[in-house]
Amino acid sequence: MVSQSLLVLASIIGYTAATGVLLPLYVYPSLDFGDGAALWQPALSAISSSPNVPWLVVVNPHNGPGLSGQPGDADPNYISGVSQLNAHSNVKTIGYVRTNFAASPIAEVEANITIWKSWGTYTAADISVDGIFFDETSTSDFNYLSTVISFARNAFGSKAITTICNFGVKADVQFYSICDVVIAFESCLNCKDSSGAQLPQYKSQTTITSNIPSGKQSQGAILVHDFVGTAADGSAASTALLQQYTHTLALNGVGWCYFGSAGYSSITTPPATVGALAAAVASG
């Protein structure tokens, strides 16, 4: 726990947390039409309450920029939500595309990147995106990923974007030269799949050491989407364990993390609510 006076000093000297939050904000923004993105308010308050924490917030209307092809998917709820995200200086809003392990047609991925770029042409509100999240990236097809990432950087031209590659597992160090952020672990805390097979368990330092190449920690990201039950070592999922995990990530200089307690379908399920995550990351 960092003392209050250190926190005050940190805010005076412009301290930025070592680890930021990479939030896959896949929940729909609104409960009722035109409610000002009511379902995103817990994320927006967590962002406001952690001004020294950098946030990468991934938005995803429909496995991509949405079926309308229009900025904001021509949806007032998305337009409201994204413009509220963009009002925060510690947020970069990132558009979702799916590469399906290098099986999505490149032309389709590129067409979606072009639509994401077009969100920046909307004039009634700032719904521009600052980067692209490439989901389901293949650890074995460097050329495919290099092609679509180069396309994205060119499409956005003079705007320097953030590219995030979701391998979900350890990826070769060469990918760190083309992806700004590399998701090197994505799993539940400790669970089985529907056939009863054990999925990769999150083991804090052990996972960090084995999945992120040495020297690349600041580009590395860890996503734990079902932080419930008990960890592999028997520790109960709790806000104390969350704090311990984010502290270890910070000590290792790991750039980004996400912990949530109900897949990607809720940001308010305890113990890893978005607010608890923000507090844990902010305290280092």
Ligand SMILES: *[C@@H]1O[C@H](CO)[C@@H](O)[C@H](O)[C@H]1NC(C)=O
């Ligand atoms: C492109 O975006 C559309 C609409 O969001 C989505 O249905 C489609 O799966 C996306 N394709 C790829 C390759 O991301």
